[in-house]
Amino acid sequence: MIFIYMKRLLTILLLALTITSNSQCVFNESVTLLPAPPYQPGDVVLVTYELPTFTGIFINWIHAFEINLSPSWINLTPITTPLNPTGSAGNWIWDIQHTFIGGLNFGPGWRFDNTGNVDWGTSSQGPFTMSFTIEVAPTCTADILNISMLVIDDCTTGGWTGGGGACCTDPAFQIYNGLVLPDPISTSLIYHY
Amino acid sequence: MKKTVEIFILVIGLVFWVGCATVFGQTTINPDTVCANATAEQYFVTNTPTSTYNWTVTGGGGALQTGQGTDLITVDWGGVSGLYLSAIEVVESNAAGCPGLPIILDIFVLSLSSNLIGPFCPGDPSATLVGNPAGGVWTGTAVSGNNFDPSTAGVGNYILTYSMAGCNTTINVVVNNGPVTGPIQHF
Numbered sequence: 001m002i003f004i005y006m007k008r009l010l011t012i013l014l015l016a017l018t019i020t021s022n023s024q025c026v027f028n029e030s031v032t033l034l035p036a037p038p039y040q041p042g043d044v045v046l047v048t049y050e051l052p053t054f055t056g057i058f059i060n061w062i063h064a065f066e067i068n069l070s071p072s073w074i075n076l077t078p079i080t081t082p083l084n085p086t087g088s089a090g091n092w093i094w095d096i097q098h099t100f101i102g103g104l105n106f107g108p109g110w111r112f113d114n115t116g117n118v119d120w121g122t123s124s125q126g127p128f129t130m131s132f133t134i135e136v137a138p139t140c141t142a143d144i145l146n147i148s149m150l151v152i153d154d155c156t157t158g159g160w161t162g163g164g165g166a167c168c169t170d171p172a173f174q175i176y177n178g179l180v181l182p183d184p185i186s187t188s189l190i191y192h193y
Numbered sequence: 194m195k196k197t198v199e200i201f202i203l204v205i206g207l208v209f210w211v212g213c214a215t216v217f218g219q220t221t222i223n224p225d226t227v228c229a230n231a232t233a234e235q236y237f238v239t240n241t242p243t244s245t246y247n248w249t250v251t252g253g254g255g256a257l258q259t260g261q262g263t264d265l266i267t268v269d270w271g272g273v274s275g276l277y278l279s280a281i282e283v284v285e286s287n288a289a290g291c292p293g294l295p296i297i298l299d300i301f302v303l304s305l306s307s308n309l310i311g312p313f314c315p316g317d318p319s320a321t322l323v324g325n326p327a328g329g330v331w332t333g334t335a336v337s338g339n340n341f342d343p344s345t346a347g348v349g350n351y352i353l354t355y356s357m358a359g360c361n362t363t364i365n366v367v368v369n370n371g372p373v374t375g376p377i378q379h380f
Binding site for chain 1: 223225234235237238244283284287288292293294296297298
């Protein structure tokens with residue numbers, strides 16, 4: 001009797017592992033930060049992100065790159081737009097905010113505007129390289145500086161429903177997680193002429 | 194005796210302090226001494242061009258005259274002698290508007306006074322000069338230490354000065370002509 005339960009448990013475990021493994025769509029992300037950290041208020045940082053390969057599940061396609069910043073970053077500016085090698089008809093466009101057909105609230109970042117099949121992503125598997133600049137906001141306190149990039153497929157956006165709901169579940173890529181310290185204020189003694 | 198020693202040490206300290214201020218043109222010694230009713234006294238901190246400075250002047254009859262927001266201010270002081278704690282305070286804010294820690298300076302307002310002497314006649318004995326607070330220096334015609342000698346001075350009006358820690362007070366002293374008596378005549 002106990003062997004039956006163990007077999008069932010093992011089957012469920014293997015199935016879970018298989019799904020987890022298959023849900024991995026994003027591989028070998030990398031990033032460069034110029035200048036390198038640490039950062040102070042007023043610093044402008046060029047972030048260059050690269051995704052060499054995207055492999056969707058059940059022909060899910062890549063649909064968007066969402067940039068997530070902590071509030072201590074300001075002045076997000078796109079510099080380099082990702083290319084679309086051997087991809088679907090359309091373009092990567094910069095967007096501050098967009099609501100996808102499935103209700104997903106997106107932005108800021110780049111999303112693919114498929115001109116053939118509206119609401120689909122692109123069939124391109126990469127590589128995708130993009131860059132943007134951000135500035136460290138003025139602050140009087142020690143604040144968190146966080147940057148992450150979330151790759152979103154057209155299953156998640158609701159544009160493609162043919163995969164049975166098996167969307168990519170890759171977590172956001174942590175680009176940077178640090179602190180910004182306020183400029184030290186060191187006032188001299190008071191002098192008397 | 195003990196009181197005298199304390200006053201002596203205070204005076205020596207004040208003299209040294211003024212000497213340093215004279216040589217270096219500025220002082221960071223706390224408390225800072227100013228003369229009673231001094232005007233346009235300049236106070237400053239090392240300037241950071243992107244910063245602003247908020248000054249507060251309290252006590253001692255002090256009134257900030259110019260320079261609020263900058264690294265250098267001028268202050269007029271009152272006439273009541275005494276030590277005023279935290280009389281000057283400055284808070285620096287950087288370009289982001291973040292305030293730093295307050296920097297303070299205590300102020301000692303020094304008011305000098307003295308006794309009045311005279312008028313004298315030639316030949317009168319020396320008179321003692323008394324300055325308050327004690328420990329200052331008397332200067333002027335026919336002054337020797339803390340004494341004024343009318344005989345040495347002769348007939349005239351004199352201004353004597355009592356000085357301490359860069360502050361001064363003056364008194365006027367008069368030595369009058371004596372009566373001129375002619376020879377005895379025989380009618």
